[in-house]
Amino acid sequence: MLSLAALSLRLRASGCQGSRRSIATVISGNETSKLVRDRLKQEVDQMRSQFSGFRPSLVVLQVGDRDDSNLYISTKLKAAAQIGIDAKHVLRSIMSVNENPSVHGLIVQLPLDSVNRIDAELVTNSVNPEKDVDGLSCINAGKLSRGDLNDCFIPCTPNGCMELIRQTGVSVAGKHAVVIGRSKIVGAPMHDLLLWNHATVTTCHSKTPDLPEQVGRADILVVGAGRAEMVRGDWLKEGAVVIDCGINHVSDETKASGKRVVGDVHYSSANQRAGFITPVPGGVGPMTVAMLMENTVTSARRFLLKNQSQR
């Protein structure tokens, strides 16, 4: 189920072009996320026609009222509605949602916004692992980190990165992958995914003393460092696949807002050396929401299968 765009990426990846490539192929998150969402919409339509009255359902639980959270939540609800997922934004207890059989996915919007200190770890781990479509609970992290990929939910950002890597047609097995960052939502699960897709994986972080040398060995590079334009083009291995998870706001007098969004990779130098590169914005960002929808539909599918087998 490859689009023409993906097909042309594959041709480039397999080295079919004759002339020397000087600019990296852009891996579009906008296009790839649309492919995913279209596929999910079809699957949801099929579920709904096969099981009358059934609808995949996602609940977004919010504590407080942060502006940025409100924006992220509305993006998720909109994506869900387009696919046919029944999504609700609620402010009640996790337990009642955990027990509600008509809800298949439950996410807690982070950070928690409260005058009282709330243990985010405790809240995240209160979500029923079978509904934890953000994949952030210990149980899902444990399964992913130990290679039980078919029995867990994979966090949305690294899952989206894998989808983008797949779109290039570059095979992951046997490659040297480098991940910069070890956060719970990006770096650490990204390591796991690349490892269990059989790459040799190096994880770098703030304590890595020789980052340019480590990056220079990467066939596949995923950056989730949270530092604007930190990775320079001349660090890269020629032809590398470069996936940039960074979203950084830097000041820019030429913009009406006085700022613009850049990634963790210095794009204009990196695209001179990389084989494939994700833009920011329009790269990893749209994939994150698409993969949340994917996990919700997966959860609904598992629910249907379980109920069928119990009949």
Place this chain on the structure above:
Amino acid sequence: MLSLAALSLRLRASGCQGSRRSIATVISGNETSKLVRDRLKQEVDQMRSQFSGFRPSLVVLQVGDRDDSNLYISTKLKAAAQIGIDAKHVLRSIMSVNENPSVHGLIVQLPLDSVNRIDAELVTNSVNPEKDVDGLSCINAGKLSRGDLNDCFIPCTPNGCMELIRQTGVSVAGKHAVVIGRSKIVGAPMHDLLLWNHATVTTCHSKTPDLPEQVGRADILVVGAGRAEMVRGDWLKEGAVVIDCGINHVSDETKASGKRVVGDVHYSSANQRAGFITPVPGGVGPMTVAMLMENTVTSARRFLLKNQSQR
């Protein structure tokens, strides 16, 4: 609390010797595990004098009657008895042990030996995470893999490897560590431990095409590959810390038994190049049992603290 042996290791590590080193310093698991066991015995004595009638307790659950399992279990029971841990070997359900407040540690001896197929994953995950002193449940793996090291049980073999690395006096932070293998009990948790002790970590495995080159970049190398003498001395970086988790039986006509035990590292060439190296046997092996005792005592200590704070 360093022994003289450890102190002399430290001096060597800090480069105090004048002449060129040609043979690696041996990191003795026998000596280091004795240090750990002596420390634990003291702690258990203290617990027992402070809380009259209290005794740390470990249960080893066995399914079937494999000869090798019987041997491993008797080693564990003996080590526990020496430290003052009350250890039982039982053949009953996990649930009753989970609920028994006088048991602080519960391990299931693997492999499960049964004519009926038993899902080892399911059994491992049935152990109460607060008593899972083997650290093999998803919840403990998830916490370790995401850096919550103080809130979990760390699997005994990699925990023992870290203790051996500490004994060399070589600091882990900022070093390049290479792990060969990605098993649930050795490679994968070893990666996590090195990463969260701030090494830059590369995980290699059967799909890694350039193993000698990867190994050649390791300041710290941990091998859990399960292949006799696979890592050759000339692969190593000069002065590397080499930890060998392998236990392989190879035929040897000169022995009465017709065989001998070797590690995953080719010792006689590796010790010409490494800075520090563990022998096989007498390296990682004895540490594994010592760390099981450590986890059991930790669990007992947590139990006492929890009960104290609830008063």
